[in-house]
Amino acid sequence: QVQLVESGGGVVQPGGSLRLSCAASGFTFSSYGMHWVRQAPGKGLEWVAFIRYDGSNKYYADSVKGRFTISRDNSKNTLYLQMNSLRAEDTAVYYCAKESCGGSCYSYDYWGQGTLVTVSS
């Protein structure tokens, strides 16, 4: 069965950095695009970033462009999100999500359990 397990969340000061990881299993990781989606406490869902199955294309939400970097290591079945220059408004649960198709369809069928990032002094 598909499993996505995020890690790396925690409390960080404004301006700080964190790297999130998402360990994937139960499917051929190197064949699927992956996304990061976040949810601020008590709020709705916001797409953050996408990476193509081979890492050749990456897209970001305007709110994180220039500060966050999505990457993947297909040999380790792991997705990453490097977050720099963190702001209070980046406080959220961060989910990794698997694309529902082998191409770039931008829809998700499985989500991880999420990891909480809190930006506070």
Add this chain to the structure above:
Amino acid sequence: EIVLTQSPDFQSVTPKEKVTITCRASQSIGSSLHWYQQKPDQSPKLLIKYASQSFSGVPSRFSGSGSGTDFTLTINSLEAEDAATYYCHQSSSLPGTFGQGTKVEIK
């Protein structure tokens, strides 16, 4: 950016009742509309993909319809375990966007 507007924001429903949630897109998205269920302290789970295709393992009481700009999620004969927030999501173009959510409470 495509804006998705769900209605209602909240619904209190008796078990076995029928629930209808609508999602309207700010421009045509074909059938690139998906529905997710999120229970408290859990991650979202896919119910319906591409407007009307049921995802594997989802109970048959959940169904979706629509195309273009207007979509509907229907829950026939609501069960207590269906208490959750429901989100629509469009994948027609990036940035992928979500509706604001509809919270369904069991009376």
